Amino acid sequence: MVEFLSHVREIIRWQDLLDILLVCVIVYRVLLLIRGTRAVQMLTGFGIILIFYYLSDRLKFHTLHTILVEFFNNLILILIIVFQDEIRKALTQVGRNPFFTTTNTIEEVAIIEEVCQAAASLARQRIGALIVLERETGLKNYVEAGTVLDAKVTSDLLTSIFHPTSPIHDGAVIVRNSRITSAGCLLPISRDPGIHKALGTRHRAALGVTHETDAVVIVVSEERGEMSLVHHGTISRDLDVNRLRQHLLELLGLRKFEARYREKLKEGES
Secondary structure, eight states, X not given: XXXXXXXXXXXXXXXXXXXXXXXXXXXHHHXXXXXXXHHHHHHHHHHHHHHHHHHHXXXXXXXXXXXXXXXXXXXXXXXXXXXXXXXXXXXXXTSOOOSOSSOOHHHHHHHHHHHHHHHHHHHHTTOOEEEEEOOSSOOHHHHHHSEEEEEEOOHHHHHHHXXXXXXXXXXXXXXXXXXXXXXXXXXXXXXXXXXXXXXXXXXXXXXXXXXXXXXXXXXXXXXXOOEXXXXXXXXXXXXXXXXXXXXXXXXXXXXXXXXXXXXXXXXXXX
């Protein structure tokens, strides 16, 4: 046994073990990245093509095999083109910015409360809205395309921004660093063919930006007067204000601070 371990030690270097570990981590992270996306179906398609490649070689289908050889010779370029959205998403997550950088946890919960109250008020009035909460992936490109505000997050201000008479009611409001940074922002529209036909442009824009970033988006539908929450390309529809609040607190890791926020409110009222 000792001789065997000594022999293994001579063959395998510590660099080899580290190399294997790094490859495993990369593969694992890639699988997490593409889980639940259209990339899974695309990889299945590549697997089928690989089977045809093997069979065409074994069965001497020369024409088909020649075509598939050319396909695999350009595989890297094809993968970059096909998976450009997933690659862009992965690269944007390399540089990360915190969601709230200038607030304490109680203030963060207060901001979520203001957003929820605004969304509920807009839903009752059947006024459409799109509120984006920046998390770790920066949204600077979208911010610069809108009207810069840099204002405190309040329910009244959010409601007034999305009122039909407001000149900046079209587009999205972006909240970053605990401030309403910009309004009237244009977001990328999701091209996923699997989106439910009943969902309109706002929902598609929310899905689009959450496919590319880790932002959390609150959508208010003017047609149905319902509130939805979108994150990581998934949508939770027809939420009441309590469920919306709990979802947001959970996603942002703030649920444990809600009780302290309620206590502070009571102290202020007494």
